[in-house]
Each structure stands twice: as structure tokens, then as C-alpha cells.
Amino acid sequence: MNAERVPVIVGVGDLKFTGDGTAQSAIEPLDLVLRAVNAAIEDTGAPGLSAQLDAIHAVRTTSWNYADLPALVAERLGVTLTSSSSSTIGGHHPARLLDQVGRDIAEGRTTAALVVGGEAQASVRAMTKAGVDPGESGWTTVPGGPPSFSPEDLGSAEMQRAGILAPVQIYPLFENARAHSRGLNPDQGMRESADMYSRFSAIAAEHPVAWSPVARTPEDIGTVSSSNRSVSDCYPLSMNAMPFVDQAAAAMVCSLATAREAGVAEDRIVYLWGGAGAVDNPDVLARPVFDDAPALRAAVRRALSRAEVASEDLAFVDAYSCFPIVPNLLADELGLAEGATPTVLGGHSFFGGPLSSYSLHAIAESTRLLRKNSGVALVHANGGYLTYQHVVLLSTRAHRDGYIGDPEQVTVSGTPARVVHGYSGTATIETATVTYDRSGLPEQAFVVAATDDGARVAGRAGHEFATTLHDLVSVQNESAVGRRIDLVDSEGNLAVDFCM
Incomplete structure (x- = not known):
């Protein structure tokens, strides 16, 4: 050597x-x-x-x-x-x-x-x-x-059309899909993340360069409060980057x-x-x-x-x-x-x-x-x-x-999904998340769904479906992944209802 x-x-x-x-x-x-x-x-x-x-x-x-x-x-x-x-x-x-x-x-x-x-x-x-x-x-x-930014920094054309652009919108889509695939309900997924981040906070509490060197309990991190508002359905503020x-x-x-x-x-x-x-x-x-x-x-x-x-x-x-x-x-x-x-x-x-x-x-x-x-x-x-x-x-x-x-x-990109526009019909949710306004009310829902012929539809839905999805996930403690829905896509704006 x-x-x-x-x-x-x-x-x-x-x-x-x-x-x-x-x-x-x-x-x-x-x-x-x-x-x-x-x-x-x-x-x-x-x-x-x-x-x-x-x-x-x-x-x-x-x-x-x-x-x-x-x-x-x-x-x-x-x-x-x-x-x-x-x-x-x-x-x-x-x-x-x-x-x-x-x-x-x-x-x-x-x-x-x-x-x-x-x-x-x-x-x-x-x-x-x-x-x-x-x-x-x-x-x-x-x-x-x-600082300056280029249009490409905002995401692909499909992401811009769907309005799925920000980290607080995208990472929860991965989180909720992973939790479902591991058999975790929303409360269990939240607890897993809160437990881990509590251990993380204990490490930061001992680091001289840490910005917030305070050890926190899983309850501090996973419980929504006035100082720990909901940002998305799976991530309160303390689970978001600072x-x-x-x-x-x-x-x-x-x-x-x-x-x-x-x-x-x-x-x-x-x-x-x-x-x-x-x-x-x-x-x-x-x-x-x-x-x-x-x-x-x-x-x-x-x-x-x-x-x-x-x-x-x-x-x-x-x-x-x-x-x-x-x-x-x-x-x-x-x-x-x-x-x-x-x-x-x-x-x-x-x-x-x-x-x-x-x-x-x-x-x-x-x-x-x-x-x-x-x-x-x-x-x-x-x-x-x-x-x-x-x-x-x-x-x-x-x-x-x-x-x-x-x-x-x-x-390592796999075969890309076939994203379609203007779809109207039934589909199955692949992943979804709710984001909240600063007062804690459901603001938007972001949905990625598979059509019956294997295509993909993606977009955002407004307050009404965001509230429905919030009730399913955060009140009933049930995952949205795998749920059947009726939807209509209009330029990335989705009208969505759960199938009865």
C-alpha cells in the first residue's frame, strides 16, 4: 500500500x-x-x-x-x-x-x-x-x-402539475406507504418515529454544536400541541427539519x-x-x-x-x-x-x-x-x-x-409509472397524506392512486377530502393505503370520495 x-x-x-x-x-x-x-x-x-x-x-x-x-x-x-x-x-x-x-x-x-x-x-x-x-x-x-433558484428546483413537470412539490408533502407519502407495508397503523407508525427521534434528541442534547440541545420524550415529539403543531398527518413539527x-x-x-x-x-x-x-x-x-x-x-x-x-x-x-x-x-x-x-x-x-x-x-x-x-x-x-x-x-x-x-x-430507476391526466373513475390509493394550516386544521390532501388498468393518478384535494382523510387516519387510526376511491382529475386538482 x-x-x-x-x-x-x-x-x-x-x-x-x-x-x-x-x-x-x-x-x-x-x-x-x-x-x-x-x-x-x-x-x-x-x-x-x-x-x-x-x-x-x-x-x-x-x-x-x-x-x-x-x-x-x-x-x-x-x-x-x-x-x-x-x-x-x-x-x-x-x-x-x-x-x-x-x-x-x-x-x-x-x-x-x-x-x-x-x-x-x-x-x-x-x-x-x-x-x-x-x-x-x-x-x-x-x-x-x-440566493437564486431555477424552475427545475421546484420538481418535475408532473410534480408541478400535481402540486406535490414540498418536502412536507412528499416525505410523508413515503412514510405512510412504508408504515402500511410493515403492517403499522398510523398510531404505531407515529410511535415508532417518536421513539427514534426521542433517542436522537438525547444525542443532540450532548452535542456542543446542536441547535436545540434538549432531550425530549416520545410524548413531547409525537403529541400534537400548541408548540408542536400538525404539519402533516404523520409528522408533527418536531419531526420536521429545522x-x-x-x-x-x-x-x-x-x-x-x-x-x-x-x-x-x-x-x-x-x-x-x-x-x-x-x-x-x-x-x-x-x-x-x-x-x-x-x-x-x-x-x-x-x-x-x-x-x-x-x-x-x-x-x-x-x-x-x-x-x-x-x-x-x-x-x-x-x-x-x-x-x-x-x-x-x-x-x-x-x-x-x-x-x-x-x-x-x-x-x-x-x-x-x-x-x-x-x-x-x-x-x-x-x-x-x-x-x-x-x-x-x-x-x-x-x-x-x-x-x-x-x-x-x-x-437505479425502475420502470417508470404511467401517469395519466384527466382520469375519472375508481382507483386504489398507493399513498396519501394530509397537510395542515398553522391553526391545525386539515388544509390539503395529496393522493397518489393506481387505476384499475395499472396507470397512476396524482394530485391534491382540498379541505373537504383533507378533513375526511384526517378523520380516517388521525381519528379512526386507519391507513388510507389500499383504500378504494372514486376520483376525478382536473389539471392535478382531484375530487375524491371513498368508495362505499
Whole structure:
């Protein structure tokens, strides 16, 4: 094994910034990222190593736009880059970029690299409420400025027609389909998620960077109240990601030879074995089923197979956890025991949800945990709607084959469903959910149904059917999946009644 081609993590840093909630105490994402970078460099114990940086890769910052964040960081550090990139939006990118850096080092293209990411959505929110323009307050505008989005960020044409676009509408569709397939009624599904998130909150309560470091009981999390309003039928507010945070993270990676030459202590070195990725059809409504995540399964299996390890060999697991369905699906795939806690951070609801960069914090924490313990850690990262999946494996020991990852994602989309428009007739619900207004009243229902000839109809129904569906699920404690309905589709607006 050539030490010059073995990638290792030598420094990590992550932080939160808690001002007083006013526009005057707001902080720019770039400043947060630079603080994390400086912490990662200090964490190496070899400050001179930063002079060898020749690559910086940035996870997309959503709260403020930077045309070239790596260049801004490099300028502040006084280093010249031979390689850099900025990702698009997507929570899978921290793991993918780390995997890419590992391959670049293994192939001799990079000497030392940083992977960075950060969000200041709490600061942006405070400034917006105060009517303060961040650009006029000194935030970077060239290159940079307010965030921008493309129409593609809103979802596919079919998703836009159906009005099924937001995370709070889509992830519950997967949750309710999975619960039904496992024989769980709505109360049992809610309890499963609440129990897991209670354990997550206990982890966050001990983490110095957690945004909401308070341990909560399953009852706190699963019971609707004035402080825990209904967002969807299966997820009260405390089961939804908390994006209004000011958090940043950075990881410094180099070759084993470079680390040793720079004087990095052996107990600071964590081996980046590598990982694997997969991508499903970005059009959620074209996917064949809603109770499974083929891309997640493919990414996990490819990574474990390439490393020749089994799930029981993993000392630490961190699941991307914007909603409970994601860690539940990862736990299913890994065969984790009931009551397992697949997080090192505490999840988006309690640690905080700094959008695309969440899993970079998990990489930082996994590195710290491995330094204190022996074993292998798996960090899972999710982008889109269970669309883009990437996992990476870290260890206290070198893999006998050095870097064993593959950062290129494989496509696992099955035969797409045939979505039809203008349908009128009977159908069977494949999955459905209710969303609520801020007062807690049923507002809309989102329905995906199969026609008798195997086609699919998808759309939204108004308050009347949302109330009916709420009564079925939340009052009668019965799943809507598998129910027969009469429906009429008009441009994605559905008139729906349960068959008698």
C-alpha cells in the first residue's frame, strides 16, 4: 500500500453561531465557513499543513449565493488551488465530495483538500424580519448575493402539475406507504418515529454544536400541541427539519504520507476508505413504489461490498434525517436492531438542519468519535426526495486495498409509472397524506392512486377530502393505503370520495 495514495482525514471543525436573534448580530455564511476551516486546520495539530492545500470543494450554500466559495476561502487562506468545485443543492453532496477527494488523492491529483459547507438561515431570517438587506450590511455580493433558484428546483413537470412539490408533502407519502407495508397503523407508525427521534434528541442534547440541545420524550415529539403543531398527518413539527440555523463545518483531507511528513499525530488520523452513490428517478411520481428507497439500498450495498464489511461491523452510523422515514429506511437496510439510534449528531430536528451541509457535520463528528474508539463509521447522505444517495466509510485503520470508493453515482430507476391526466373513475390509493394550516386544521390532501388498468393518478384535494382523510387516519387510526376511491382529475386538482 502506497502511503502517498491513501486518503486520510486529519482535521475537522464545526460550529454554531448563536447571536441574540437581531439583524445586528447576524453572521454571513462565508464567515461561518472560515471559522470552521480555521478550526479544522487547528485540529490537525500541524498548522503548516494548510500551506499544502491545493483543492477546496464547497457544498452549496442556500441562505446566500456565492459564485465561487472555494476561491473566497482560498483567498483568505492565501493558497493556490489546482482543483475546486461548488455543488448544487442536495444533502448527498458532503459525502459525495469527500469520496471525490479520496479518489483524487488515491490517483495522485490532489495533495491536500478541504470540504466545506455552511448556512446562516437564522441570520437571514432575522435580517429579513427587520427589513435589512444583507448585501447592504456588508455581506459578500461580488461574487455572491441573494440566493437564486431555477424552475427545475421546484420538481418535475408532473410534480408541478400535481402540486406535490414540498418536502412536507412528499416525505410523508413515503412514510405512510412504508408504515402500511410493515403492517403499522398510523398510531404505531407515529410511535415508532417518536421513539427514534426521542433517542436522537438525547444525542443532540450532548452535542456542543446542536441547535436545540434538549432531550425530549416520545410524548413531547409525537403529541400534537400548541408548540408542536400538525404539519402533516404523520409528522408533527418536531419531526420536521429545522433549517433556521447558523452552522458550518469543514474537513481537511490529505494523503497518509503528507500527514506524516507534516507531523500529524497518528491518533489524529482517520482513514477515508471511500464510499458509493446511487440516484433514483428525480420525478417522484414516476417511481414504481413509495415504500422503498432503491437508491439508498444500492449505495449502502455497494459501499459495504467494496469495503468487504457487514453492517454489524459498523461502530457508528449517521443517517441523514430530515424526516423519520430516511433513518427508518437506512435502519431497515442495515438490519439494525429495534431501538437502534442511527445518528452521531441528533438529526435535523434537534442538531439542526443546515440544508445541504448537514452530513459534513456528521463526517466531523464521526472523525472525532473514531479517534476515541476503534472501528468503522458509516455516514449516509440524502439529496432530493430519496433521490440522490451517497455513503462514505471511515475507519481507525487503513483498508488493505487503500481507497476503495467510487464517487460516481449509479442509476437505479425502475420502470417508470404511467401517469395519466384527466382520469375519472375508481382507483386504489398507493399513498396519501394530509397537510395542515398553522391553526391545525386539515388544509390539503395529496393522493397518489393506481387505476384499475395499472396507470397512476396524482394530485391534491382540498379541505373537504383533507378533513375526511384526517378523520380516517388521525381519528379512526386507519391507513388510507389500499383504500378504494372514486376520483376525478382536473389539471392535478382531484375530487375524491371513498368508495362505499
